Amino acid sequence: MRGYQQLFGFGLSTLAKRKGLLMSRWTRSSRFIAVLLFLSFPCLSTDNCFAQDSDLESQISRIDELVQGVWDAYKISPSEPAGDGEWCRRVFLDLLGRIPAVAELNAFTSDKSEDKKKQLVKRLLYADEYTEEYARNWTTIWSNLLIGRTGGNANGSMISRDGMQKFLRDSFAREMPYDEFVRQLVSATGHTRPGAEKFNGATNFLVDKVNMDGAAQATAATSQIFMGLQVQCTQCHNHPFNDWKQQKYWEMNAFFRQTRAFAGQTDVDSPILADQDFQGESGNVDEADLFFELRNGLLKVAYPVFVDGTEIEKSGYVNLVNRRDKLADMIVASSYMPRVMVNRTWSHFLGYGFTKPIDDLGPHNLASHPELLEFLSVEFVNSGFDVKKLMSWIVLSRPYGLSSISNSSNESDDPQLGQPPRFSHFYLRQMSAEQLYESMIIATGKAAQSISFEEQEARRNRWLRQFAATFGTDEGDESTTFNGTIPQVLMMFNGEMIREATSGGTGTIIDQALSDPTLKGNKAVDFLFRAGLSRDATRDEQKLAQTFLVARNGDPREALKDIWWVIMNSNEFILVH
Amino acid sequence: MNSLNRNRFQTPNGMSRRHFFSHLAGASALAGSALTLGNAFAANADILRRNRxxxxxxxxxxxxxxxxxxxxxxxxxxxxxxxxxxxxxxxxxxxxxxxxxxxxxxxxxxxxxxxxxxxxxxxxxxxxxxxxxxxxxxxxxxxxxxxxxxxxxxxxxxxxxxxxxxxxxxxxxxxxxxxxxxxxxxxxxxxxxDMGIEPSRLTERVQALAQLENRFVKDKRGSAAAEHVKVVQKTLQLLNSEQMxxxxxxxxxxxxxxxxxxxxxxxxxxxxxxxxxxxxxxxxxxxxxxxxxxxxxxxxxxxxxxxxxxxxxxxxxxxxxxxxxxxxxxxxxxxxxxxxxxxxxxxxxxxxxxxxxxxxxxxxxxxxxxxxxxxxxxxxxxxxxxxxxxxxxxxKSLGISLDTTFTSNNNRPIKIANGAAPIKELFS
Known part of the structure; x- marks a missing residue:
């Protein structure tokens, strides 16, 4: 698929990208012909593809219906719909990972057409101008999920963060269907680093997880991320809370026993993830086994068996049976995979999934909206694992569009109080560090700055690294200190980006407000409020601005610096609402 | 700065004036009152320290x-x-x-x-x-x-x-x-x-910030809005503290x-x-x-x-x-x-x-x-x-009562240390 990518250039042809699902099923030699065929295909313009999706309306109303059912059952009245500005800010943050620029906001709020929300979602998902940002946002989210915020930064790590991100960016820009995406990550072989001859960025997911502890991390991460099964405890004992048994863990683990990661011979060589014959722990390659110890000290044998009980051949020879390929096939055909992806996607947009944690599904962890989870999972499969479709159903649904202001009947709908979410109002949540960074790029007015993609990424990674903390375990557990505490407030008070944003220098929001002749007086203040909060200033806030103007001896630039600082430090700025 | 302004800025929203100036005023005229406040603490400090x-x-x-x-x-x-x-x-x-x-x-x-x-x-x-x-x-x-x-x-x-x-x-x-x-x-x-601006200007900004934040909190959007206000207050306390x-x-x-x-x-x-x-x-x-x-x-x-x-x-x-x-x-x-x-x-x-x-x-x-x-x-x-x-x-060693009970986010009573008994050998 990389060759195909190079053929057309990055982000050049959205219409070709849409065909990822079909493309992946074509042989290499017929690809070029396939693309030519698509060029004359009727549903080629993004416009048509979206509008012709006659299912869209019915999917959305089914979501609304199922959520409404829960409101009725608990006698909750939902909040009012969010205002245009608020909704627009939300949708930019969730789809692209940043707040809208004033021009983008104005275009939406001044649009009088009925289906303007649908049009905006369509543009953010499918228009060429947003392809790169969309891909970057989801690359960030999936990098953190697959290799952690610190993956690839530590000494001795075989992960190439660049390689992982390159794979993800290509997948998202090209709209790779989710089943293909999972298949590639689970079964990847090749070099981890971009530029290497057999580069395959997907290898970075497993490269640091297969060598230690008999591939314990590979087993746990694959099960958790792609199937919503938390198996890490069952390595040593039967799970106390669910029906996972120790035997199942090791049967799952057996799928990874042909896989090894090799560091390069020199530091310039790329590490490699490869499959090789597994000799079996008792040395019989034809029935390559492994042994594990029960808590009572007895040894038991395990062969690869999928969670649903499907066995595969026991041979350890890669050319007879490639265990990871088989595993990937079974994962993508299972009902686990769509369910956890739907739950993850819903949680991304609504703040909470149908279960908590979102990647622990099963009879022991009842879903808050079982019917909705089931419905979306089935529709996601029927769509050909089209992630963008899934997103548009959710984003255009009623619950996503509700205000975060609660009313007297739904105030108690607060998952922070330990209740299952009812989605009767939008739940406040803090921007992620990545969302904040990208939003501050908008807020500093530096979005248009011409620095290379690599330099942008490097700056961003440097900035983000300040929030990463590791726990000193072999499993690479980590947390983020970007959690609404004092260091974060100090960063917003005083950090380098804030200083730049409030410097009033050329190109900054303040400078834009002052250099636009149509933005006089109150309007300049409104411009700042729109830029940061996607709304106009209130009457009191305009008065505040006046007070600053007097305090700064009538110098508007200085007064706007104060106002801009205040806006960017407010709860309203840092929260997604 | 005219007098109207001064009043405007010195009538903070939701936070006490003394609170800000005791930390932010530095060598200004208000340092005197901050000092008095400090002395009041000093008088009790010995007693407190004894049980600290x-x-x-x-x-x-x-x-x-x-x-x-x-x-x-x-x-x-x-x-x-x-x-x-x-x-x-x-x-x-x-x-x-x-x-x-x-x-x-x-x-x-x-x-x-x-x-x-x-x-x-x-x-x-x-x-x-x-x-x-x-x-x-x-x-x-x-x-x-x-x-x-x-x-x-x-x-x-x-x-x-x-x-x-x-x-x-x-x-x-x-x-x-x-x-x-x-x-x-x-x-x-x-x-x-390091704030890099005049303390008085920071004070003005912080007071204006309080106004924006309180408006958002009053909307009843959930606890995250009010939590942010609290953390901002703690941050201000920390800035300029000699205890740093x-x-x-x-x-x-x-x-x-x-x-x-x-x-x-x-x-x-x-x-x-x-x-x-x-x-x-x-x-x-x-x-x-x-x-x-x-x-x-x-x-x-x-x-x-x-x-x-x-x-x-x-x-x-x-x-x-x-x-x-x-x-x-x-x-x-x-x-x-x-x-x-x-x-x-x-x-x-x-x-x-x-x-x-x-x-x-x-x-x-x-x-x-x-x-x-x-x-x-x-x-x-x-x-x-x-x-x-x-x-x-x-x-127990710190003098915290083991009968202490918290109320959890879902309104359940939670006993400190899950109501367990201390290790008796360490207190005999």
């Missing part, structure tokens, strides 16, 4: 091999190569901890810990909170509970009451972000402290720094002493790298044990010499211990069934070993203790 309890948690990330440190089994086939040595307490410890051995008259080992969480994240959470992870409630960690309980005894404290050095600790759970750990690296660097110098470990004489060890953990322990002296009720210092699935003995002997030996012995000795140990609890622990058997990579794996923690100070009985394990270390003989018992012990 603190705790220091030395967190050993990864799960330390306590069978090789505190509960040696030299006669067991899988006891490993290390020999026990005598100490000045009534017990023996590992030969590679000779300096701690000279402080064991002030510390005790609980050798009969037995827990059920052998996964890093679960064990970490359980040992930090006294509760196993549950989806519906987020429990507060040691530092949050203790600082929450003790901060009333130190109104003069301007820096955060729960400080975590060189690692993330665990969160405040249902107590709210105001009780979250304040993370610093072991050099004590706090980023972004407690973080500046570098100001210590070279020989002191040498005693603690010129490494992250050594500096962290030294900072812990300075912070406790300043009045911080809870400090956590992290030493990671104990997840020794392979090559364990060389790693311990050459790397981890010398680091631990220096820092922990110096900290114990200093607290004792300065008269602080009687009011300061020391807790040394990780998420679990390690297998009494040795694996094929000369490592030890996760083991929660029988392991040790070390405690000392704050009136706990020193110099003893509580409980015992079997000859090969694979089980506890007789009574065993859990994370809950340990937490109850620490709370």
């Amino acid at each position: 309890k603190s705790a220091i948690l030395l967190w050993m990330g990864g799960g330390p091999s306590t069978i090789d440190l505190w509960d040696l089994k030299p006669n067991a086939a899988t006891g490993g190569p290390f020999k026990p040595i005598a100490t000045n307490g009534d017990l023996q410890i590992c030969e590679h901890l000779p300096m701690i051995a000279q402080q064991m008259d002030k510390l005790s080992i609980v050798r009969n810990m037995s827990t059920r969480e052998a996964d890093h994240m679960r064990g970490r959470y359980y040992m930090h909170t006294g509760f196993v992870p549950q989806p519906s409630i987020e429990y507060p960690s040691y530092g949050s509970v203790i600082s929450h309980q003790l901060s009333d005894t130190r109104p003069e404290l301007e820096i955060p009451p729960f400080i975590s050095v060189g690692g993330g600790s665990e969160g405040p759970g249902f107590l709210g972000m105001a009780w979250a750990p304040f993370d610093v690296d072991s050099n004590g660097n706090v980023r972004n402290l 110098s407690a973080f500046k470990v570098d100001q210590e004489p070279t020989e002191v720094k040498e005693r603690y060890g010129q490494n992250n953990f050594g500096r962290g322990c030294l900072m812990a002493r300075r912070l406790v002296e300043t009045g911080v009720p809870f400090v956590e210092v992290n030493l990671g790298g104990w997840d020794n699935h392979q090559n364990i003995f060389a790693t311990l002997e050459n790397n981890l044990l010398p680091t631990l030996d220096r820092a922990m012995s110096a900290l114990t000795e200093d607290l004792s010499q300065r008269g602080l140990l009687q009011d300061t609890a020391i807790i040394w622990m990780g998420e679990f211990g390690r297998t009494p058997r040795i694996n094929g990579n000369t490592g030890r794996d996760h083991w929660a069934r029988s392991w040790s923690v070390v405690v000392g100070g704050a009136g706990m009985k020193p110099g003893i070993a509580v409980g015992q394990t079997s000859d090969d270390g694979t089980s506890v003989d007789g009574t065993s203790y859990t994370s809950e018992n340990l937490m109850a012990t620490i709370c």
Whole structure:
């Protein structure tokens, strides 16, 4: 698929990208012909593809219906719909990972057409101008999920963060269907680093997880991320809370026993993830086994068996049976995979999934909206694992569009109080560090700055690294200190980006407000409020601005610096609402 | 600035004027009133200081091999190569901890810990909170509970009451972000402290900020909006506080720094002493790298044990010499211990069934070993203790009532330390 990518250039042809699902099923030699065929295909313009999706309306109303059912059952009245500005800010943050620029906001709020929300979602998902940002946002989210915020930064790590991100960016820009995406990550072989001859960025997911502890991390991460099964405890004992048994863990683990990661011979060589014959722990390659110890000290044998009980051949020879390929096939055909992806996607947009944690599904962890989870999972499969479709159903649904202001009947709908979410109002949540960074790029007015993609990424990674903390375990557990505490407030008070944003220098929001002749007086203040909060200033806030103007001896630039600082430090700025 | 303005800005929304100016006014005309306020504190300081309890948690990330440190089994086939040595307490410890051995008259080992969480994240959470992870409630960690309980005894404290050095600790759970750990690296660097604008201008901005924030809070959108306001207030308190110098470990004489060890953990322990002296009720210092699935003995002997030996012995000795140990609890622990058997990579794996923690100070009985394990270390003989018992012990030593009950986020009553009994041998 990389060759195909190079053929057309990055982000050049959205219409070709849409065909990822079909493309992946074509042989290499017929690809070029396939693309030519698509060029004359009727549903080629993004416009048509979206509008012709006659299912869209019915999917959305089914979501609304199922959520409404829960409101009725608990006698909750939902909040009012969010205002245009608020909704627009939300949708930019969730789809692209940043707040809208004033021009983008104005275009939406001044649009009088009925289906303007649908049009905006369509543009953010499918228009060429947003392809790169969309891909970057989801690359960030999936990098953190697959290799952690610190993956690839530590000494001795075989992960190439660049390689992982390159794979993800290509997948998202090209709209790779989710089943293909999972298949590639689970079964990847090749070099981890971009530029290497057999580069395959997907290898970075497993490269640091297969060598230690008999591939314990590979087993746990694959099960958790792609199937919503938390198996890490069952390595040593039967799970106390669910029906996972120790035997199942090791049967799952057996799928990874042909896989090894090799560091390069020199530091310039790329590490490699490869499959090789597994000799079996008792040395019989034809029935390559492994042994594990029960808590009572007895040894038991395990062969690869999928969670649903499907066995595969026991041979350890890669050319007879490639265990990871088989595993990937079974994962993508299972009902686990769509369910956890739907739950993850819903949680991304609504703040909470149908279960908590979102990647622990099963009879022991009842879903808050079982019917909705089931419905979306089935529709996601029927769509050909089209992630963008899934997103548009959710984003255009009623619950996503509700205000975060609660009313007297739904105030108690607060998952922070330990209740299952009812989605009767939008739940406040803090921007992620990545969302904040990208939003501050908008807020500093530096979005248009011409620095290379690599330099942008490097700056961003440097900035983000300040929030990463590791726990000193072999499993690479980590947390983020970007959690609404004092260091974060100090960063917003005083950090380098804030200083730049409030410097009033050329190109900054303040400078834009002052250099636009149509933005006089109150309007300049409104411009700042729109830029940061996607709304106009209130009457009191305009008065505040006046007070600053007097305090700064009538110098508007200085007064706007104060106002801009205040806006960017407010709860309203840092929260997604 | 005209008089109308002054009034406008000096009528803050939701925050007291004195609050701001006492911290931000610097050398302005208002410094006088701030000074008076300071004197009022000084008058009571001695009384307060007398009853001022603190705790220091030395967190050993990864799960330390306590069978090789505190509960040696030299006669067991899988006891490993290390020999026990005598100490000045009534017990023996590992030969590679000779300096701690000279402080064991002030510390005790609980050798009969037995827990059920052998996964890093679960064990970490359980040992930090006294509760196993549950989806519906987020429990507060040691530092949050203790600082929450003790901060009333130190109104003069301007820096955060729960400080975590060189690692993330665990969160405040249902107590709210105001009780979250304040993370610093072991050099004590706090980023972004220098405001670079006039204090008066900052005050104006902060007051305007309060107006914007309160408007948003009043909308009833959920607790996150109000939490942000609280954290902003705490941040303002911290800015310009002279107590920030407690973080500046570098100001210590070279020989002191040498005693603690010129490494992250050594500096962290030294900072812990300075912070406790300043009045911080809870400090956590992290030493990671104990997840020794392979090559364990060389790693311990050459790397981890010398680091631990220096820092922990110096900290114990200093607290004792300065008269602080009687009011300061020391807790040394990780998420679990390690297998009494040795694996094929000369490592030890996760083991929660029988392991040790070390405690000392704050009136706990020193110099003893509580409980015992079997000859090969694979089980506890007789009574065993859990994370809950340990937490109850620490709370009791700090004078925190074990009848304390919190109300969780979902309105359930939650007893401190899950209502467990303290370890009785430490109070006899």
